[in-house]
Amino acid sequence: MAAAVRSQVISLYRMMLTESKKFPSYNYRTYALRRVRDAFRANGALEDPRAVERLVVEGQQTLALIKRQVSIGRMYATQKSVVDD
Amino acid sequence: MYRVYFLIKRHELEIDELRPLYMDFQATTPMDPRVLDAMLPYQVNYYGNPHSKTHAFGWESESAMETARRQVADLIGADPREIIFTSGATESNNMAIKGVARFYKTKKRHVITTQTEHKCVLDSCRILASEGFSITYLPVQANGIVDLELLEASIRPDTSLLSVMTINNEIGVKQPMKEIGQICRSKGVFLHTDAAQAVGKIPINVTDMKVDLMSISGHKIYGPKGVGALYVRRRPRVRLEPLQSGGGQERGLRSGTVPTPLAVGLGAACSIAQQEMEYDHQRVSMLANRLVQKITSELPDVIMNGDAEQRYAGCVNLSFAYVEGESLLMALKDVALSSGSACTSASLEPSYVLRAIGTDEDLAHSSIRFGIGRFTTEAEVDYTAEKCITQVSRLREMSPLWEMVQEGIDLKSIKWTQH
Numbered sequence: 001m002a003a004a005v006r007s008q009v010i011s012l013y014r015m016m017l018t019e020s021k022k023f024p025s026y027n028y029r030t031y032a033l034r035r036v037r038d039a040f041r042a043n044g045a046l047e048d049p050r051a052v053e054r055l056v057v058e059g060q061q062t063l064a065l066i067k068r069q070v071s072i073g074r075m076y077a078t079q080k081s082v083v084d085d
Numbered sequence: 086m087y088r089v090y091f092l093i094k095r096h097e098l099e100i101d102e103l104r105p106l107y108m109d110f111q112a113t114t115p116m117d118p119r120v121l122d123a124m125l126p127y128q129v130n131y132y133g134n135p136h137s138k139t140h141a142f143g144w145e146s147e148s149a150m151e152t153a154r155r156q157v158a159d160l161i162g163a164d165p166r167e168i169i170f171t172s173g174a175t176e177s178n179n180m181a182i183k184g185v186a187r188f189y190k191t192k193k194r195h196v197i198t199t200q201t202e203h204k205c206v207l208d209s210c211r212i213l214a215s216e217g218f219s220i221t222y223l224p225v226q227a228n229g230i231v232d233l234e235l236l237e238a239s240i241r242p243d244t245s246l247l248s249v250m251t252i253n254n255e256i257g258v259k260q261p262m263k264e265i266g267q268i269c270r271s272k273g274v275f276l277h278t279d280a281a282q283a284v285g286k287i288p289i290n291v292t293d294m295k296v297d298l299m300s301i302s303g304h305k306i307y308g309p310k311g312v313g314a315l316y317v318r319r320r321p322r323v324r325l326e327p328l329q330s331g332g333g334q335e336r337g338l339r340s341g342t343v344p345t346p347l348a349v350g351l352g353a354a355c356s357i358a359q360q361e362m363e364y365d366h367q368r369v370s371m372l373a374n375r376l377v378q379k380i381t382s383e384l385p386d387v388i389m390n391g392d393a394e395q396r397y398a399g400c401v402n403l404s405f406a407y408v409e410g411e412s413l414l415m416a417l418k419d420v421a422l423s424s425g426s427a428c429t430s431a432s433l434e435p436s437y438v439l440r441a442i443g444t445d446e447d448l449a450h451s452s453i454r455f456g457i458g459r460f461t462t463e464a465e466v467d468y469t470a471e472k473c474i475t476q477v478s479r480l481r482e483m484s485p486l487w488e489m490v491q492e493g494i495d496l497k498s499i500k501w502t503q504h
Contacts, residue, residue: 026462027107027115027460027461027462028118028460030460030462031459031460032118035364038364065118065119065122066118068122069118069121069122072121078104079098079100079101079102079103079104080103080104081103081104081105081106082103082104082105082106082419082468083106083462083464083465083468084103
C-alpha cells in the first residue's frame with residue numbers, strides 16, 4: 001500500500017476508535033470498538049487500491065454515523081450498566 | 086381457582102441504580118445504531134406518504150420503501166414483489182394462516198401446525214377451528230423437533246396449509262425446513278414458517294426451503310418495533326384473503342399506509358444482518374458455549390432443553406433441578422432474563438413448549454432462557470454465569486428436596502401426605 005494511503009487508513013482507524021469510545025451505552029460502545037478493530041484487522045492484507053479506497057470511503061461514512069449516534073446517545077443518556085467499569 | 090402472587094415485584098429503576106445487563110435477546114433486541122441512523126431522516130424531514138404520487142415528498146418516501154423492500158427480499162432470496170410490509174410477525178402469522186385457509190375454504194378445510202408454535206399461530210388456528218376448519222396440532226419429539234413421518238402421515242387431501250416455525254423462540258430448536266418443504270411440495274400443501282427468530286441469524290433461502298409464506302419480525306433482528314414483513318410466493322402463486330381492507334396497498338393484501346421510517350429500519354436491519362451474519366454467528370456461538378460450559382462445569386443437575394445440535398446457539402434454555410425458576414430470576418435481578426416466552430409469562434403456568442417436549446412439571450418451573458445477541462460481551466456472559474452458579478448453589482442449600490437428593494433418596498419414590 002502507498003505510504004500516503006497507509007497513513008490515511010491508520011488515521012481513520014484511530015479516529016473511529018476515539019469516537020467509538022464516546023458512546024454512553026456500554027453495549028454500543030463495546031460493539032463499536034470491537035467491530036472497528038476486527039474489520040480493520042480482517043482487511044489488513046488488502047492490496048488492490050480501488051478496494052482500499054472503497055473501504056476508506058465506507059469507513060469515513062461510518063465515522064460520521066458513529067459521531068451522530070454518540071450525540072443521540074448523550075442526549076438520551078441513562079444509568080450505567082452493572083458490568084460497566 | 087386460587088389467587089397467584091408474583092414474586093418479582095415490578096419497580097422502576099432509581100436514579101443511581103445501575104441498569105441490569107440484557108440477556109433476553111429472544112424477547113426483543115436493541116436497535117443497531119446503524120438502523121436508527123437510517124430511520125431518522127424519515128422521521129424528521131422526509132415525512133411524505135409513500136403512496137402519494139404527485140409530489141417529491143411521496144416520491145422520495147416511496148423510493149425509500151422500495152429500497153427497504155429489496156433489502157428484505159435479498160436477505161431471504163426472494164423477489165421484492167413478494168414482500169408485504171406488516172406491523173410485525175404476529176400480523177404476518179395471522180394473515181398467512183387465516184388468509185390462506187379462508188381463501189381455499191371451499192375445497193380445503195384442514196390446517197396442520199405444531200404444539201410448540203408461537204401463541205399467535207396457535208390462536209389463529211383456534212379461531213379457524215371455531216369457523217369449522219379441522220386443525221392438527223403435531224406433537225414434537227423430546228428434542229423439540231417434529232417427526233417427519235408423522236408430519237407426512239397427517240397431511241390429508243383437504244389440507245391447505247402447514248405452519249412450522251423455523252427456530253423456536255423458547256428453546257432455540259431449528260426445524261428441518263428443507264425436508265418439510267420437500268414433503269409439502271410433493272403433496273401440494275402450502276408451507277408457512279414463522280421465521281422471526283431465524284431471519285438474519287441463519288442463512289435463509291425461500292427457494293431452497295421450498296417455503297411459500299414466511300413471517301419476519303423487525304425487532305428480533307436489531308430493527309424497530311412495530312414493523313415486520315410477510316413473504317408471499319408468486320411462483321407458484323399463493324392466494325390469500327386479506328385481513329385488513331382499505332385502499333389496496335401492498336398488492337391488496339395489506340391495506341394501510343406503509344410506515345416509511347419503520348420499513349426503512351427493517352430494510353436496514355436486514356441489510357446489516359446479511360453483512361454481519363457470519364461474524365455474529367461465530368461470536369454468538371462462542372459466547373453461548375462459554376456460558377453453558379461455565380455453568381455446567383460448576384453446577385450438577387442442569388439440563389439444556391431442546392436438541393443440542395439442531396439449534397440456534399444464541400437461545401439457551403436451561404433447567405436447574407431443585408430450584409424454583411421465579412426465585413432464581415429474582416435472585417438474578419442484575420440480569421434481564423426470562424423463564425420462557427414473554428407472551429406466556431402473564432400466567433404462572435409453566436411454558437407449553439416445555440410441556441410439549443415432555444419436560445417434567447417441576448423441571449419446567451425451574452427453567453431459565455438466556456438470550457445472547459450481537460451486542461453481548463464476554464464480561465456479561467461471565468457475570469451471568471458466576472451469578473447463576475452462586476445463586477443456584479445458595480437456593481439449593483436452602484432446599485429440603487436438594488438435601489434429600491444429596492442423601493441418596495429417590496424423590497419419585499416418596500409418598501407425599503396432606504397435613
